[in-house]
Amino acid sequence: MDISYILNELGEERENYFNAIAPPIIQTSNFKFNTVDDFRSALADEYQGNLYSRGFNPTVDILRKKLAALDGTEDALVFGSGIAAVTIPVLALLQQGDEVICVENPYSWTIKLFTDLLPKFGVTTTFVDGSDTAAIEAAITPQTKLIYLESPNTFSFEVQDLEAIAKIAHAKNIITMIDNSYCSPLYQQPIAYGIDLVAQSATKYLAGHSDVVAGVVTGKKELIKRIFEKEYMNIGAAVAPQNAWLLLRSLRTLPIRLEKITANANKVIEYLEQHPKIEKVLYPFSKNNKQLDLAKKQMKACGGLFSIVLKDPSLEKIETFCNSLKHILMAVSWGGYESLIIPACAGVSKADFDVNNPRHVLIRIYVGLEEPEYLIRDLEQALEKVQNL
Numbered sequence: 001m002d003i004s005y006i007l008n009e010l011g012e013e014r015e016n017y018f019n020a021i022a023p024p025i026i027q028t029s030n031f032k033f034n035t036v037d038d039f040r041s042a043l044a045d046e047y048q049g050n051l052y053s054r055g056f057n058p059t060v061d062i063l064r065k066k067l068a069a070l071d072g073t074e075d076a077l078v079f080g081s082g083i084a085a086v087t088i089p090v091l092a093l094l095q096q097g098d099e100v101i102c103v104e105n106p107y108s109w110t111i112k113l114f115t116d117l118l119p120k121f122g123v124t125t126t127f128v129d130g131s132d133t134a135a136i137e138a139a140i141t142p143q144t145k146l147i148y149l150e151s152p153n154t155f156s157f158e159v160q161d162l163e164a165i166a167k168i169a170h171a172k173n174i175i176t177m178i179d180n181s182y183c184s185p186l187y188q189q190p191i192a193y194g195i196d197l198v199a200q201s202a203t204k205y206l207a208g209h210s211d212v213v214a215g216v217v218t219g220k221k222e223l224i225k226r227i228f229e230k231e232y233m234n235i236g237a238a239v240a241p242q243n244a245w246l247l248l249r250s251l252r253t254l255p256i257r258l259e260k261i262t263a264n265a266n267k268v269i270e271y272l273e274q275h276p277k278i279e280k281v282l283y284p285f286s287k288n289n290k291q292l293d294l295a296k297k298q299m300k301a302c303g304g305l306f307s308i309v310l311k312d313p314s315l316e317k318i319e320t321f322c323n324s325l326k327h328i329l330m331a332v333s334w335g336g337y338e339s340l341i342i343p344a345c346a347g348v349s350k351a352d353f354d355v356n357n358p359r360h361v362l363i364r365i366y367v368g369l370e371e372p373e374y375l376i377r378d379l380e381q382a383l384e385k386v387q388n389l
């Protein structure tokens, strides 16, 4: 399907709302029925249509159609957060006694799901180095029901061989799921490689303006219906119509935003890579990445997210650099219009900080829509301060 058709037309039944170009926000909790018979059939199968907005809602439905089509699959559910789009499908797929294989170093709350929450229900998880497909295969047991991927992850950017892992999983009837937030559907299409479920934090590129928290999962109708009927409805993490509408509005500009963000990030990376005070820049398409070929095979581009390591890093140097930035904001999240920075050391107590731990010294940068020269000037003056230590 043509991306312009998906973003401009698909799912938009304008004759149903006065031929308005922009869809309405159907801000309602419930929908009325004319006969008991109609009511009965709606209650018997809520997946059919509109009954109550904890399930489906017409504004959200437009978004569901577009998001499923963007991933090249049949259906989508939209959630009140990205982590709900991870947690709820995972809960739906597993039972007591099942086992999960998860790649190392996924998103922080995904780690908590597998290490803190699921053990309460008798589900255990093995974390495996995702760059080692053979290690994933070797970790499979008769109880393995789910292989959970995040390719690339959003701090150190390791990737997994999606096609090879999906093949191994399917041969053993194991479901595969990926967190595709880093790439978005524009830069990576996991369904095409045989992955069953694709989750994304819609808070990031899809929303793109740092004003909405939401999530999405896409896949075949049969799987999506299974997630919808019990866990989606029971946990009650539906997106609000207003936020769905903001996401529809954001999707119109997703390609042009990503194009500009990627071009900006490439210029900033080019500057940082030649800077004498920068030890290295980590991102999937770095020529120093030992997974470069695989990343290039699976991904169209990298977008705005990457990490750096300062030369001879110390806590003082990292803090001086980050505290000195004037325009690049220190905050969580990414994918919006504004450039951001997170030093990994902010998530570690001062006592636990270990300068020899390669993950502790990472500084993650997200490049947004500002002009690259403006960002480079900010980085330049902050790096100058580091020199004066």
Ligand SMILES: *Cc1c(COP(=O)(O)O)cnc(C)c1O
Binding pocket: 081, 082, 083, 084, 107, 154, 179, 181, 182, 200, 201, 202, 203, 204, 213, 214, 215, 333
């Ligand atoms: C932000 C993020 C999430 C969680 O999404 P929320 O919308 O914050 O709940 C999950 N995975 C990745 C990779 C993320 O960056």
